[in-house]
Amino acid sequence: AQSVTQLGSHVSVSEGALVLLRCNYSSSVPPYLFWYVQYPNQGLQLLLKYTSAATLVKGINGFEAEFKKSETSFHLTKPSAHMSDAAEYFCAVSELTGNQFYFGTGTSLTVIP
Amino acid sequence: NAGVTQTPKFHILKTGQSMTLQCAQDMNHGYLSWYRQDPGMGLRRIHYSVAAGITDKGEVPDGYNVSRSNTEDFPLRLESAAPSQTSVYFCASGLYRGDGELFFGEGSRLTVL
Numbered sequence: 001a002q003s004v005t006q007l008g009s010h011v012s013v014s015e016g017a018l019v020l021l022r023c024n025y026s027s028s029v030p031p032y033l034f035w036y037v038q039y040p041n042q043g044l045q046l047l048l049k050y051t052s053a054a055t056l057v058k059g060i061n062g063f064e065a066e067f068k069k070s071e072t073s074f075h076l077t078k079p080s081a082h083m084s085d086a087a088e089y090f091c092a093v094s095e096l097t098g099n100q101f102y103f104g105t106g107t108s109l110t111v112i113p
Numbered sequence: 114n115a116g117v118t119q120t121p122k123f124h125i126l127k128t129g130q131s132m133t134l135q136c137a138q139d140m141n142h143g144y145l146s147w148y149r150q151d152p153g154m155g156l157r158r159i160h161y162s163v164a165a166g167i168t169d170k171g172e173v174p175d176g177y178n179v180s181r182s183n184t185e186d187f188p189l190r191l192e193s194a195a196p197s198q199t200s201v202y203f204c205a206s207g208l209y210r211g212d213g214e215l216f217f218g219e220g221s222r223l224t225v226l
Contacts, residue, residue, distance in 0.1 A: 009153070032212050034214055041220075042219055043117075043217035043218050043220050044203070045217070046215075046216075049214055051212035052212075090156070094212070094213075099144075099163070101215060103155045104155055105153060105154065106155055
């Protein structure tokens with residue numbers, strides 16, 4: 001089974017500062033990788049996904065992530081945090097069949113005005 | 114399209130009572146799944162289905178039953194609720210392939226007293 005590790009269950013940044021949320025996966029085969037965002041009392045929404053095309057993936061709301069095979073990482077970044085970015089973020093890995101998603105335990109992002 | 118619709122959004126029940134959480138999708142997805150979300154645990158898959166008439170157990174299936182009689186609906190039944198089943202439940206659908214993302218409902222918050 002694959003596993004996903006998100007370093008830092010809570011991250012705080014100042015408004016306008018860089019956002020960096022870390023995700024590492026365990027897989028000998030490059031998987032499909034996803035970042036989801038969850039706003040309070042809502043379901044998960046897809047931010048972006050990596051499916052073996054470009055290693056730098058751009059998503060919604062100014063977020064992007066870079067797939068680094070040598071580091072088995074898929075960190076999420078945003079150059080300038082906005083108050084509306086405060087939410088829970090989940091990294092996920094999918095098996096090739098699509099039968100199973102493996103989710104990290106999530107990172108709660110707080111944006112300080 | 115409504116996407117994935119879950120009902121109810123909130124419910125309180127007593128230990129030993131039964132309850133069915135409803136899930137309906139209108140995207141003609143073959144894959145449907147139920148997850149529970151608990152603090153610090155991320156999302157854990159309870160049951161899933163890859164087509165009507167086919168269901169299988171996920172990571173945490175004990176105490177839950179599912180059925181899939183058509184493409185659209187995937188109800189989750191708690192036959193005899195326990196306090197350990199207090200959680201937020203999400204239904205998710207997808208195309209059952211690795212590069213296909215999951216689409217989530219808004220969740221059902223269940224409290225078992």
